[in-house]
Amino acid sequence: MVKQPSSTSHMHRRTQEQLLLEYFRRLESRREGRKAVRINLSNLMPLNRREHHIRAATNSFESIVSDLMGQLFQLENLDIFFIYKSEAHARVEDTVQKVKFLFSDDPLFDEEKYSTKEFLTWFDVEEQYDELLGMVQDMTGDGRPTKQVSSRSNVREALKARQEHGDPLSPDILSRAVKALYRTDLTSLVRRQFVCNVNEKFVPDSQFSELYISIADLRETMMPGINLTANRWLFQYLTESLDKRILSLLSKADGSMMTGDISFNVNVSTLMSPEFIAFDEGMSAARRGSMVLELQKIDIFADYGSFLFVHEFCREKGYRICLDGLTYEDLLMIDRQRLGVDYVKMTWSPDLVDGGEEMTSKLKEIIKTAGAKRVIMARCDDREAVDFGRSIGIRMFQGHYIEHLIAEDERRRQLLKLKHRIERG
Amino acid sequence: MVDSTAAFSGPGNTRISQEKRLLDALARMRSNNAGAYAVHLRLSELPASHRQPHFIRMVSRTLDSLSTKQEVIIFNLTNLDVVMLCRNTPIDEVDDAVFQVRALFHEDSITQTEDGSAEDRFSAWYDLSQSTDFKDFEDSIKTIDLAAKDVKTQLSEGTSTGRASKTMEGDPLVPDMLQGITQKLLEARIGDLVHRQPAVKVGAGKKQELAFREHYISMGELRARIAPKVNIFSSHWLFQYLSETIDARVLEVLSRLEYATMDYPVSLNLNVSTIMSRPFQNFDSIVGEHSDKVVVEIQMIDIFADMRSYIGARDWLQERGYRVLIDGLNPLTLDFFNPTTLKADFIKINWGPEVQGGLGQEQTQRIKTVVGNMKLGSVVLSRVDSEEGVSWGLGLGILCFQGHFIDKVVEAMAAKGALK
Numbered sequence: 001m002v003k004q005p006s007s008t009s010h011m012h013r014r015t016q017e018q019l020l021l022e023y024f025r026r027l028e029s030r031r032e033g034r035k036a037v038r039i040n041l042s043n044l045m046p047l048n049r050r051e052h053h054i055r056a057a058t059n060s061f062e063s064i065v066s067d068l069m070g071q072l073f074q075l076e077n078l079d080i081f082f083i084y085k086s087e088a089h090a091r092v093e094d095t096v097q098k099v100k101f102l103f104s105d106d107p108l109f110d111e112e113k114y115s116t117k118e119f120l121t122w123f124d125v126e127e128q129y130d131e132l133l134g135m136v137q138d139m140t141g142d143g144r145p146t147k148q149v150s151s152r153s154n155v156r157e158a159l160k161a162r163q164e165h166g167d168p169l170s171p172d173i174l175s176r177a178v179k180a181l182y183r184t185d186l187t188s189l190v191r192r193q194f195v196c197n198v199n200e201k202f203v204p205d206s207q208f209s210e211l212y213i214s215i216a217d218l219r220e221t222m223m224p225g226i227n228l229t230a231n232r233w234l235f236q237y238l239t240e241s242l243d244k245r246i247l248s249l250l251s252k253a254d255g256s257m258m259t260g261d262i263s264f265n266v267n268v269s270t271l272m273s274p275e276f277i278a279f280d281e282g283m284s285a286a287r288r289g290s291m292v293l294e295l296q297k298i299d300i301f302a303d304y305g306s307f308l309f310v311h312e313f314c315r316e317k318g319y320r321i322c323l324d325g326l327t328y329e330d331l332l333m334i335d336r337q338r339l340g341v342d343y344v345k346m347t348w349s350p351d352l353v354d355g356g357e358e359m360t361s362k363l364k365e366i367i368k369t370a371g372a373k374r375v376i377m378a379r380c381d382d383r384e385a386v387d388f389g390r391s392i393g394i395r396m397f398q399g400h401y402i403e404h405l406i407a408e409d410e411r412r413r414q415l416l417k418l419k420h421r422i423e424r425g
Numbered sequence: 426m427v428d429s430t431a432a433f434s435g436p437g438n439t440r441i442s443q444e445k446r447l448l449d450a451l452a453r454m455r456s457n458n459a460g461a462y463a464v465h466l467r468l469s470e471l472p473a474s475h476r477q478p479h480f481i482r483m484v485s486r487t488l489d490s491l492s493t494k495q496e497v498i499i500f501n502l503t504n505l506d507v508v509m510l511c512r513n514t515p516i517d518e519v520d521d522a523v524f525q526v527r528a529l530f531h532e533d534s535i536t537q538t539e540d541g542s543a544e545d546r547f548s549a550w551y552d553l554s555q556s557t558d559f560k561d562f563e564d565s566i567k568t569i570d571l572a573a574k575d576v577k578t579q580l581s582e583g584t585s586t587g588r589a590s591k592t593m594e595g596d597p598l599v600p601d602m603l604q605g606i607t608q609k610l611l612e613a614r615i616g617d618l619v620h621r622q623p624a625v626k627v628g629a630g631k632k633q634e635l636a637f638r639e640h641y642i643s644m645g646e647l648r649a650r651i652a653p654k655v656n657i658f659s660s661h662w663l664f665q666y667l668s669e670t671i672d673a674r675v676l677e678v679l680s681r682l683e684y685a686t687m688d689y690p691v692s693l694n695l696n697v698s699t700i701m702s703r704p705f706q707n708f709d710s711i712v713g714e715h716s717d718k719v720v721v722e723i724q725m726i727d728i729f730a731d732m733r734s735y736i737g738a739r740d741w742l743q744e745r746g747y748r749v750l751i752d753g754l755n756p757l758t759l760d761f762f763n764p765t766t767l768k769a770d771f772i773k774i775n776w777g778p779e780v781q782g783g784l785g786q787e788q789t790q791r792i793k794t795v796v797g798n799m800k801l802g803s804v805v806l807s808r809v810d811s812e813e814g815v816s817w818g819l820g821l822g823i824l825c826f827q828g829h830f831i832d833k834v835v836e837a838m839a840a841k842g843a844l845k
Contacts (some may be wrong), residue, residue, distance in 0.1 A: 059713050117696075131496075171603035178600060232730055236662040237600065269661070272479035277486050301725040301753055302661040305475055312529050329732045329766065338761035 017139040020073040021083060027083075027125065034125035035089060036132065039080040039099060042217075043118050047191045048106045048290060051403030052410060054078055057099045059407065064095065068376050075139065076216055083125065096120065099223055169238070175224065178241045180222055186245050189217045194264070194307030195376055195398045198386055204405045207396060208261035208292055211250070213242055225285070236267075236298075243270035247279045263292035263322060268299040270308040280317065288318040294344065296324055297334075311340060328352060328359065336370040345376045348385040348399065360392060367393040444570035447508055449498045451563055454553060460513040463562050467528060469504040470546055472778035475530060481505050482527050490523040503573040508566070523548050567636035574643065586738070591774040595652075597659035602652070603666065609651040610670045618646045619678050623835045624692070624827040626802055627819070633838065636802075636825050637690040637720050640679060642671060665696075667724070672699040676708045684715035688770075692750060694719035697727050700738040708743070716746035728767065741769065756780045757791055765798045773805040776814045776828065787819070796822040 014116055027072070041054060054074075061082060064070045070084030070092065084092050100109070100119065108114055123132055149411065156306075169177075191214050196204035219228050229235050243266050250258070270276055280288070300307045300323075314321060322343035326334070328351075336344050353360065367375050373396070377389040380399030389397060454461055468481065485499070485508060492499045496512040497519075507526075511519060551562040583675065598606075613786035619640055626636040648657050658664055670809050672695050679693055699705055712719055714765060721742055728735040728751065739749050751764055757780075764772050774792075784792075802825055806818040809828030818826060 018833045028435065173606075174603075175600035231666065233662040233666040234600070237660060237666075240660075240662075274482070277482065280486075297729045298726050301729055301758070304755060304758055305472075306480075309475070309480055309483070309529055313487070316487075316525060316528065329736070330729070332766045333763050335761045335763070336708075372755050 002289065014138070015076055016073045017136070018073075021140050023073070023083070024133050028129070031129050033085060033086045034062075035086055035092075035137055036081065036083040036120040036123040037092060038123070039082070039096065040119055040121065041103075042077040042079050044103055044106050045107055045108075045373050046188050048103050049078060050192055051400070052407040053102060054405050056409035056410070057102055059411070060098050064091055066106045067198065078203060109189060125258050128205050165227040166225045166232070168227050168253045169234050171234065174234050174238060177223060177238060181238075181245055182239045184222060186213060186218075186242075186249060189213045189373070190246075190249065192255070193398055194402060195378075195396055196402050196406070197395050198390070198405065199395075200390070202386070202405060204397075204402055204409055206260065206406075208263050208290075210265075210294070210398065211246070211257070212265060213246065218242075221363050238303050240270055244273065244275045247275050251279050258287075258322065261290040261292065263294050263295070265294045265324060266304050268295065269328050270302070271314060272306065285318055292320045292322050294322045294324040294345070295341075297326060297330060300339075308369055315340070324378075328355070328363065330368045332362070333372070336374055343374050343376055343396075344370055345378045345398075346394075347391050348377050348379045348381070348389070350384070352383070353388050363392045432652070442570070442573065443500045443502050444566060444573060445448065447510070447566055448563070448570065448576065450498065450510060450520065451559075451566070454510070455559070458554045458559065459844075462511050463551040463553055464511070464523060465549040465565070466507040466509075466520060466523065467547055467563070468504075469506050471530060479528075483505075484529065486547060487525045488522050490633050491518060491650055502566075504569055516824070520837060572773045577690070592828050595648075595654050596658040598655055598657050598663045599660075600663065602655060603743050604665065606652050606655070606657070610667065610674060613647075613651050615642065615647065615650075615674050616678050616681075618642050618650070619675065622827060623689075624805055624807075624825055625831050625835060626825045628824075633834070633843075635689045635835070636805075637692045638673070639692045639694075639722070639827065641694060642675060647671070653705045661726070669698060673702075673704040674697055676704045680708050680711045681761065682815075684718050685714050685719050687715070690718045690720055690748075692722050694722045694724070697723060697731065697738045700742065701734070716744075720748045720750050721768075722750045722752045722773070725758075728845070734840060735767075743770070756788070759792050759795050760788055763795060765795065770800075771805055771825075772799065773807050773827075775808045775811075776806050776817070776824075777808060780817070792821050799828075 024213045032329070040059070041049060058072060058074055058080060061070065061360050063082075064084060067088075070237040073081040073083075075081060082092065083420065103109070108119055125132060141386065167173075190211055192209050192211055194204070194206045196206050198204050215228060217228060217348055228238065246264055247266075248271070266276070267310055282330050283291075295307075311321060320342040321340075322345055323334070323336075323341045324340070324345045326344055327344050327349075328346070331346060334344070347408055352363065372393050376396040376398055377394045378398045379387060380389070380397050380401045382401050385399065385401060386397055454680065459640075466484075468475075468484065481501065485501065487782040488499055488507070488509070489512075491497050491509070494512050495497070498510045500510070502508060509519065530547075539564075549565075551558040553559050553562065555678075561577060620643055621638045621640055623638050625633050625638045644657070648655070657667065668769055675693055676695075676699070679691065682691065695705070710715075742749055748770035750773055751767055751769045752773045753775075754764065754772060755775045755777055804823045805825040805827055806814065806823045806829040808816060809818070809826050809830050811830050814828065815826055818824075
């Protein structure tokens with residue numbers, strides 16, 4: 001259930017926070033008659049923060065944006081920051097009401113407990129420019145996780161990474177983090193992303209959903225200023241603790257978290273722990289059959305005997321197994337069927353398209369051998385990923401773009417329903 | 426019901442042992458043995474890598490369904506064997522459970538015999554209503570009870586080279602300890618802990634020559650020096666973290682060698698991250714133009730952790746004239762994994778108990794294909810501790826060997842003056 005922020009595809013891309021800061025700087029001389037609103041989606045219950053809900057919320061601002069009346073930024077913590085011309089104020093208020101409506105089941109709207117301020121903050125850009133600028137600077141100054149330091153040597157790179165992403169995770173901090181994890185309620189950090197079949201008309205059909213902990217949010221909540229992924233092995237150790245917290249969350253979870261088939265990340269060592277055995281004990285056979293365990297490739301070679309052992313144990317119990325985070329090079333070497341895993345998850349990267357004819361034909365062959373129903377392309381951020389994936393024979397996809405497709409599909413269905421109602425009426 | 430008092434406790438437990446309980450139960454059964462039988466699962470016959478508490482825990486878990494039955498008592502013996510005492514329990518139900526446990530170890534040759542047959546080394550069935558079976562069974566448990574005292578030594582079985590020794594006692598390694606251990610690693614004298622093990626290549630006409638000498642740190646000795654009370658292998662990830670510091674120290678020791686006049690190349694284990702670091706740059710400047718005398722061994726786990734970094738490091742090393750060896754493969758991994766695309770100069774396969782009983786034809790064919798796709802002599806079979814290993818390897822087209830048995834061969838060669 002751990003997702004490292006996708007590194008390669010965002011390497012040269014600026015964050016929304018950085019873009020927002022730039023936008024603000026440009027606004028300095030044109031701040032008159034502008035207002036802003038921040039919608040604190042991060043204060044909602046995690047369940048309500050499903051990506052297609054969020055997508056629906058941002059989509060509702062579309063018409064104002066296309067009329068050039070405002071600009072929307074979606075922050076890393078999912079909050080929406082919308083800056084607009086005062087003329088559009090009524091429209092913005094309307095839209096905000098709609099967004100509120102989307103999440104009206106959330107306890108945040110329990111008026112006895114919370115004021116609307118928890119959900120919305122309104123600003124007058126003209127009057128509060130400096131305050132806003134400071135706020136946005138703080139957001140970016142925090143640094144964004146992971147740009148990989150992989151080029152040769154490095155003191156300079158390391159210093160730069162430290163400035164940009166915070167202090168690297170050290171054994172000391174790791175030790176404190178592991179202890180703190182047991183005291184922290186992670187419920188609010190759980191995210192869900194669907195793995196869908198996507199057909200030629202781009203209609204998504206959900207197969208299962210992955211539950212994971214947002215590492216960016218975890219860091220913000222528990223260890224601001226620390227670059228959690230700076231050392232692979234220390235981070236990997238941290239994930240073992242996360243695994244166990246997730247297992248306990250899942251076994252205590254109410255129906256809503258466990259709807260449909262789900263998947264989550266686990267270390268092989270976790271599957272051999274008393275915690276997993278207790279978790280497994282609480283599961284009915286049918287429930288086990290609806291779960292997909294996502295294992296990491298490094299775990300295969302860390303201890304092949306253990307890998308085979310838990311693999312056999314879990315398959316026997318009815319769990320399905322997915323090997324996560326594979327690159328093109330990995331897929332060239334691994335035979336899915338012979339390894340005996342149900343799915344392999346390949347990480348989308350624009351490099352795949354740049355690889356040319358040879359890579360494309362090799363990929364087609366790989367997908368054919370592995371089985372179209374067995375390969376998932378993950379981290380699909382845009383249409384190109386799905387277009388390319390489909391062209392090489394992949395049918396299952398996951399990522400921001402798929403969440404967008406789900407939201408679109410939902411909207412289409414609603415419209416259709418409305419149309420039927422009007423026709424009948 | 427399960428008697429689990431000692432199920433999760435290791436050897437050295439002072440409570441009444443499971444052997445004792447089992448013998449007591451047997452004694453009580455002697456006068457009332459109708460319909461009674463026993464099944465003995467010899468987990469102790471498994472290779473050391475499988476005799477770990479968490480494996481055994483999972484075996485217990487697999488047998489749970491059975492133990493909820495009234496007439497089955499399960500004993501977890503000190504040597505990790507499991508005994509089930511049954512009375513009138515349908516054979517099929519017990520069979521199912523045994524089959525499941527067997528499946529957990531399916532890659533092991535000892536489980537690949539027919540259940541209950543005479544040559545079955547994994548499970549033994551005793552009809553306790555027959556006095557001969559009763560006595561045989563009782564005797565074998567008594568033997569185990571006696572041996573229980575020596576079990577500690579049995580369990581702590583080491584490995585020769587490389588890094589994967591899992592069965593080790595002591596407190597598990599936790600992040601709190603890392604700083605202290607790293608500091609000790611940096612300060613400790615380690616030159617004397619670096620050992621050498623030759624790899625020998627069998628050439629035309631069975632002529633043998635030395636391919637390279639691996640320089641490695643004996644982890645057992647290192648641990649005794651820096652953290653005698655800690656099981657530094659208990660977490661793969663934290664050990665990997667420590668290994669980055671170990672790399673720097675080994676490079677320091679190897680920087681003292683004379684590469685210009687060296688007869689045979691050396692090999693050493695390094696993390697990919699180390700190759701990109703300052704200690705390696707320093708080493709590189711000492712090796713200079715003699716980089717053909719150095720083989721860099723990289724673990725598969727490290728490669729998989731970041732394939733792109735590996736590719737970068739490999740290309741750089743090969744361009745500079747170093748050779749790259751992939752370590753950490755075993756014959757069974759070749760079943761689903763084809764290392765040829767890693768474009769290394771050597772791959773190393775560990776000869777282990779998994780294959781000593783022989784492999785299926787299909788598996789053998791697969792290994793042959795992988796070996797065939799590599800350059801002649803670039804596959805090294807390591808941990809070879811008997812002549813059997815050499816003939817097994819030769820049969821597959823492997824020409825390069827390493828291990829205790831090879832050490833002896835090299836000693837003999839040196840005695841004959843065949844080595845400089």
